[in-house]
Amino acid sequence: MAAEGLGSKTVKANVNLSTADLALDHYVAVTTKGESAGVEQLFATDFNQKIQASNAQNHSRDAVIKSLKKQKGEKLNCAVNTDIIQESADYMVAKVTLKFEDFTKTDLVTLVREGNDWKVSGSINAYK
Template sequence: MKKLTTIFLGLALLLTTTLVNAKPVSTNENLTAIHAINTYVDAITRGKVQGLNDVLDQSVKFSMLRGKTMLSFDKKQMIDFLKQGRNVELACTTNTEVVERNADVAVVKVDMKFENFTRSNYVTIANTPSGWKITNVHSVFNK
């Protein structure tokens, strides 16, 4: 019985030491530039909106040039729109290209090539205090 008590005390001490020394989980560790772009691409092309809210800055602006008309949306409007198409995969091929990047900001071109046209999204991401966040998306349509 004494041996069993010693084993339990040893396990309790080991568990306590492990929990005390455990690294706190930071929500910002995954907010890299690559993660932000991949999350955005998954949302707009595959309808996978999980995590999108985390990579969009609170003041993000979406604009879309359709012909001669400029449409603008805020974060809530865009998330609501994308949730309507949840888990719907678009019939397009997607290509990403870094246009410009430094330690604080990056512009990434995300081309979505459909059968009859291409939608080019110019995505600006910034290295904010809470990780890399999408701050602006401008979309244009080309034949």
Template sequence: MKTLKSLMLGLALLVAGTAANAATKIDGENLTKNFAINTYVDAMTRGKLQGFSDVVDQSAKFSMLRGKTVLSFGKTEIVDQLKANKNTEQDCITSTSVVESNNDLAVVKVDMKYSTFTRSNYVTITNTGNGWKITNVYSVFK
């Protein structure tokens, strides 16, 4: 009887673990505008990278204006930089506002206000057919 209870408990844990893992899998249906922006904000301000690679399109471009120089990066470079700073909480107040939104794309302004400057990120999210993905981010420092 003790073996049967242990076996049933083990089977129940296996089923529960499998169901929980399936629920966290990201597919096109889960890639909404809000999910993409929330995942971006979590990655940039809290170092939480879960799902970030899924919401960024392979051809995404990240640009930032530094003085009179524009620096550009691809998805791989941004993901590598974020991994190097994983779980690092930024000391800033973050706010978002929708600049433009329709059925095909959205531009969302993500302001990260630090004590001495503000980083404004203009994030373009596109309906790729496989869900909403980040295709362009342009950052300006004020």
């Protein structure tokens, strides 16, 4: 049993983020299905999250990653819909809608190509 956990903290999963669609799918898995592999790899170094609500909030890359790691394995009970709003060779804006029983969360996600990988560079959340 003790050998089972050896090295698990030092091994980092390498997630395939070679296309915008793969990066968007992984973002959805991380934020709604509790996926934790490749979380650091997914977000650009200048990532920022804004939450539009009565008390608007901003969250840094490190704060978002820390929060998502705490949610490892937790699946949100919601219907997920993704729409590509704009796409080019190095840039994508997608709208991710999470429909819960009592409210809806809309997440506008900006992805950019950095070298051979796509990364999430921004996220703006609104609630209804």
